[in-house]
Amino acid sequence: ETGVTQTPRHLVMGMTNKKSLKCEQHLGHNAMYWYKQSAKKPLELMFVYNFKEQTENNSVPSRFSPECPNSSHLFLHLHTLQPEDSALYLCASSQDLLAGGMEQFFGPGTRLTVL
């Protein structure tokens, strides 16, 4: 247990569906992240939030929409995805973006399949 939970753990959706991934951290951290891991590829950073403010969007298509209502919760809203978006989506948190930013705590991930 890392103190970061993600739901659902598995999700299958059609290309016209709208779904959301949820991440919650119980560590009192101020920074949260979304990563994508496609099969046989390294993790790719998608979004970074610090104190609820988005600080980085790594050229992610607009069909992925993040939301950070408070420092403990992070959502990834999904709309009209493509089959190539099928991947493991990982949430992480860290104390902040400065000295504590390198020690990130990851959730178990959501395995997404787009049909």
Place this chain on the structure above:
Amino acid sequence: DAKTTQPPSMDCAEGRAANLPCNHSTISGNEYVYWYRQIHSQGPQYIIHGLKNNETNEMASLIITEDRKSSTLILPHATLRDTAVYYCIVRVYNQGGKLIFGQGTELSVKP
């Protein structure tokens, strides 16, 4: 950020020490070496980090060469549960947030 080079895969016998190398010949003076691992289909897990001194914690030891151009992560008594992909990352300490993961080393611990 400095580039890192790791072997794509390694084997280790259970109970023996696993020594995972990482080359970072372009590392600059204010960059730290971080190690994470990812067990299959789980989120990555932080292991250890260091600047120039050797470091040890309950999980592993990190040996950094005097010129800082390479380092070795040591798992002193590898178990089957240590089978994972191990990532070496070099980053400036106070510019945290953006971890860039490479391909890492896939360590297989065998009985």
